[in-house]
Amino acid sequence: MTDRIGGVPAARIAALAAHEAARYAQARPRTQAALAAGGQRYLGGVPMHWMRDWPQPFPMLVARTKGAVIQDIDGHRIDDFCLGDTGSMFGHSPAPVARAIRAQAGRGLTYMLPTEAALQAGALLSDCFGPMRWQIATTATDANRFALRVARAVTGRRKVLVFNGCYHGTVDDTMVRLGPAGTEARPGLVGQVADLTQTAVVAEFNDLASVEAALAAGDVAAILTEPVMTNSCMVLPGQGFHAGLRELATRHGALLIIDETHTISSGLGGYTRVHGLQPDMFVVGKCVAGGVPTAVWGMTEDVAQRFAAYDATRPAGHSGMGTTLSANPMQFACLVATLSQVMTSDNYARMEAGAARLCAGLSKQIAHFAAPWHVVRVGARVEFICAPGPLHTGTQAEAAHHPALEAAIHQALLNRGCLIAPFHNMMLISPATSTRQIDRLVAAFADVLGHLFET
Structure with missing residues (x-):
């Protein structure tokens, strides 16, 4: 029987990861050149060690941010659902x-x-x-x-x-x-x-x-x-x-x-x-x-x-x-x-509405592809989990965490213009996040699931 991770053949995960990593690298020549010229001055090539833990082969170098969008030095505009892993939950530079x-x-x-x-x-x-x-x-x-x-x-x-x-x-x-x-x-x-x-x-x-x-x-x-x-x-x-x-x-x-x-x-x-x-x-x-x-x-x-x-x-x-x-x-x-x-009630209401839309959209795609996954939401925070749910304990949560599968998905979403948190499958909705951005993320997620589950 084929080895599976989160319901996906391991070979298919590896193939997607390799393809998306190459695609990412090819699209960022300025970033690669800048890191080669200046990164050696830092331990491990980055100013904080966990910056190496993103799934892409090398980190993005950010040029500017606004609202819920990041632009890197190669000119790519990315819909940001990581938002500094909650640090910029209300958008970049309110x-x-x-x-x-x-x-x-x-x-x-x-x-x-x-x-x-x-x-x-x-x-x-x-x-x-x-x-x-x-x-x-x-x-x-x-x-x-x-x-x-x-x-x-x-x-x-x-x-x-x-x-x-x-x-x-x-x-x-x-x-x-x-x-x-x-x-x-x-x-x-x-x-x-x-x-x-x-x-x-x-x-x-x-x-x-x-x-x-x-x-x-x-x-x-x-x-x-x-x-x-x-x-x-x-x-x-x-x-x-x-x-x-x-x-x-x-x-x-x-x-x-x-x-x-x-x-x-x-x-x-x-x-x-x-x-x-x-x-x-x-x-x-x-x-x-x-x-x-x-x-x-x-x-x-x-x-x-x-x-x-x-x-x-x-x-x-x-x-x-x-x-x-x-x-x-x-x-x-x-x-x-x-x-x-x-941090106002009006902003939270907008964030909640957007998160509910994202949760519903992701759940619909998981059901469409019959993936053995589920989605959890806590206010403006949404997470897809590559295992059946709900989870009740930390032991269950550890068993539901599939790093190789999640890394491939994260890299593939980034290549489709959507950034989510690197250490887990977390997405945040800010007051600046638009409905169009949410729908783009759902569409990107659907495309990635198609590569993982369609035969």
């Missing part, structure tokens, strides 16, 4: 944010002191995400790391509970998975020396029994979770799962931290506000300042008071939290612009 950057640039870029815009941003954050005591970071990785320090401080416990297959940036404690003997470090970690099983424990998403078993040891400071698992194959929460997490965290004395860095696509205020979740701490990054590197993390008044009591008794010295360029005035200018003029 006009209010661009104006705020220009205005703040004339007043200074960083000076380690707050501004009036900082005070305004605090009020806007509470209006949008709920009443929290806020702090500002540069990345969601930093924000999650700092939130975990606070959780450990106020509980006196050392471990964080995360879910198998989770995504929380590059926080060391979350780089774990479920192995045959339980919690273990993820394979492939660079320079890992600490025993992560001493500071983390893994449970399965949607499995409250596994959560309760992990909490029973009494050493878990916090449950850190996305409302929806996102960074591999999307897994939606089952009925009652989040209510169960809240009850278990309270009963066992652990804090509940909700990381909305991807699920901010869910609607105004993120999944937490849309679905009425009640976290003790809240984290969001990426697009919260319109694409300028910014993350925010907050805690309830109760947690803030507990932390204040702890802080009053700790020895003087470094807290281990904070970076010099965090909470700079440029971040606050862009936070105010985004929260007041970009």
